[in-house]
Amino acid sequence: MNERLGKTYKNKKMELTLSTAYMGVSIITIIAVGISAAAFFRPPEVLLKDMAEVDVKESWLPMLGTLKAAGALGLLIGIGVPAPSIGTAAAVGLVVYFIGAAIVHIRVGDYSVSGQHVFLLLTVATLVLDLVS
Numbered sequence: 001m002n003e004r005l006g007k008t009y010k011n012k013k014m015e016l017t018l019s020t021a022y023m024g025v026s027i028i029t030i031i032a033v034g035i036s037a038a039a040f041f042r043p044p045e046v047l048l049k050d051m052a053e054v055d056v057k058e059s060w061l062p063m064l065g066t067l068k069a070a071g072a073l074g075l076l077i078g079i080g081v082p083a084p085s086i087g088t089a090a091a092v093g094l095v096v097y098f099i100g101a102a103i104v105h106i107r108v109g110d111y112s113v114s115g116q117h118v119f120l121l122l123t124v125a126t127l128v129l130d131l132v133s
Contacts (some may be wrong), residue, residue: 001058011090022129029122033094035073036119040065054108067097075126084130091127099125 039047040061048058056064073093078087101116 018129018133022126022133023079025122025125025129026079029094029126030072030075032122033068033075033119036115037065037068037072040068054104054110056104068094071097071123075100088127088130091123091130094123095120095127 009122021046042053043058043061047061051058051061071090074090074093075087078084097118098120102120105111105114
């Protein structure tokens with residue numbers, strides 16, 4: 001009987017670890033993507049310069065910022081509401097968004113590791129932890 005209780009405790013401990021990791025990574029992703037989204041509504045000169053280098057028109061920035069903000073909000077709702085599919089859908093959407101951003105950079109010959117790669121890693125980690133926790 002003690003052996004069985006030990007296994008149960010071990011399983012619960014593992015679930016808690018995955019859940020805690022998911023929560024932590026999700027919160028970091030929400031904050032990072034939220035700050036990035038806000039920058040797209042009042043873009044600093046460096047952001048405008050970077051976007052011009054990859055042929056993204058300044059007029060697109062509010063729409064792109066809205067997509068990021070919606071993704072961050074979806075992750076937040078997925079944490080707070082007992083409907084986890086909202087968070088999963090938001091994570092999938094953000095992964096697709098940042099894959100698109102990476103493709104835009106590659107298309108113009110920018111192979112450097114930059115912000116979109118960090119955001120892509122964060123959103124992929126959030127999605128994977130969401131799916132396994």
